[in-house]
Amino acid sequence: MKDKITVSMFGQKRLSREGGIEIVVKELCTRMVQDGCQITCYNRSGHHVSGAEYDRKTEYKGICQKFVPTIERKGLAAVSSSFFAALCSAFGKYDVVHIHAEGPAFFSWLPKIFGKRVVVTIHGIDWKREKWKSGFGSKFIRQGEKNAVKYADEMIVLSKGVQDYFKDMYGRNTRFIPNGVNRPEVRKADLITDKFGLTKDSYILFLGRLVPEKGIRYLIEAFKNVKTNKKLVIAGGSSDTDSFTEELKELAKDDNRIIFTGFVQGQILDELYSNTYIYTLPSDLEGMPLSLLEAMSYGNCCLVSDIPECAEVVEDKALIFKKSDVKSLREKMQDACDHPEKVAKMKKQSADFICEKYNWDDVVEKTIELYRGR
Incomplete structure (x- = not known):
């Protein structure tokens, strides 16, 4: 050739x-x-x-x-x-x-x-x-x-x-x-404060397409029973799944801590990754979760399901819960909210680890x- x-x-x-x-x-x-x-x-x-x-x-x-x-x-x-x-x-x-x-x-x-x-x-x-x-x-x-x-x-x-x-x-x-994954520039909260009232470490972030296999149903159900003043931010657009998005909003409607941002990109995306307390990917099914790589590259503590595609990526550098298990997810989220020192330790090691590996x-x-x- x-x-x-x-x-x-x-x-x-x-x-x-x-x-x-x-x-x-x-x-x-x-x-x-x-x-x-x-x-x-x-x-x-x-x-x-x-x-x-x-x-x-x-x-x-x-x-x-x-x-x-x-x-x-x-x-x-x-x-x-x-x-x-x-x-x-x-x-x-x-x-x-x-x-x-x-x-x-x-x-x-x-x-x-x-x-x-x-x-x-x-x-x-x-x-x-x-x-x-x-x-x-x-x-x-x-x-x-x-x-x-x-x-x-x-x-x-x-x-x-x-x-x-x-x-x-x-x-x-x-x-x-x-x-x-690229090593990004970490940004201060600015647009996300103006638009959604979010500040550093004040929220838990899910970022991805709003589709059933991402486990967002379990995430909302689990979060509703977590005792915290942190918000849950669900960022992403639908993919042939408008009815599913409506179902999620219906599930979340009685908890005013849950925010849907819609599709995000550019500075808002950077700020969401840069300032989250933890990033969560509760998927039942993944190929190679790029959003997880990105979240870790910003120096985040991540909470993921135990499917091989996520566990392979994070190794021992993240929090892991049992796939599809609302109780397991709720307990891990509650523990993370109650122990900021654990979260800080995870944050310290994630960016170098992921950027060297991928x-x-x-x-x-x-x-x-x-x-x-x-």
């Missing part, structure tokens, strides 16, 4: 912070362009949760962005955009086609039959997610998983558990390349080696 690699990338909605895949693609592409790769991202058409000004930016830090036709209906947006992205990738002059997630990997055969080198990153076992548990979406994603196994030259996984799954289920070897430059170097077939 020639030195200057040309890469087509799809599976993301667009270069944004809408979800973990979008963050990963943005981090990979910006660094790969600096390393001399030519990158084209095939993004979905349609509206951006951050606002209309983000809808159709065609060039971002040297990355070429192209927008493919997208059927804006639940369940069809990913299918339609992935098909057109695969078609463009197959006919385009690319050395490598890098596909993100199991659903888009359904079309991995298309660039493959046109002689492209195909790399698929599995961000999690998506058919297990609640919104894809049945119907067409579930069948499509399961077949996407099988097609990735069959057609991809290389498969990247983000956790050891998923690596074991592909070995046991399909006898398929995969490459373990977890995500990275480095984007290492991720890019290993990924480019796969592109070259090494």
Whole structure:
């Protein structure tokens, strides 16, 4: 393969912070362009949760962005955009086609039959997610998983558990390349004080998409029985799950300590991470939880469920409760609120630990080696 690699990338909605895949693609592409790769991202058409000004930016830090036709209906947006992205990738002059997630990997055969080198990153076992548990979406994603196994030259996984799954289920070897994290600038509370009345250490933070598998139901139920004057901040937008968001608000309505901020980014996001007392991720299911890496990079004490994908990340540097167990979660939150010295000890060690363990430059170097077939 020639030195200057040309890469087509799809599976993301667009270069944004809408979800973990979008963050990963943005981090990979910006660094790969600096390393001399030519990158084209095939993004979905349609509206951006951050606002209309983000809808159709065609060039971002040297990355070429192209927008493919997208059927804006639940369940069809990913299918339609992935098909057109695969078609463009197959006919385009690319050395490598890098596909993100199991659903888009359904079309991995298309660039493959046109002689492209195909790399698929599995961000999690998506058919297990609640919104894809049945119907067409579930069948499509399961077949996407099988097609990735069959057609991809290389498969990247983000956790050891998923690596074991592909070995046991399909006898398929995969490459373990977890995500990275940047060391951020810690900010004082300013906008979050004006907007939500939040100050340093006055709240517990959940930040992520409002979807059932993130365990937010348990979090609200547990928090309602914690004796504390701290608030619970639930930051994030819905993902085809407006009815679920309403259900959460209904569950929280009789506790005025619980605040829903909606989708956040930029300075507000930085301030929320920088000033929280503890960050919590009570998920039942994760791929590689980027928000957890980010929260620790700000020097936070984190409280996570004991699923392997979270436990692998934090090792002994965080508080861990039993998955799906409201009582266990409540007890850990209460203990953290009652013992600030424990929280302070966790905070002291988390940033150095996580930034040394997960480095984007290492991720890019290993990924480019796969592109070259090494």
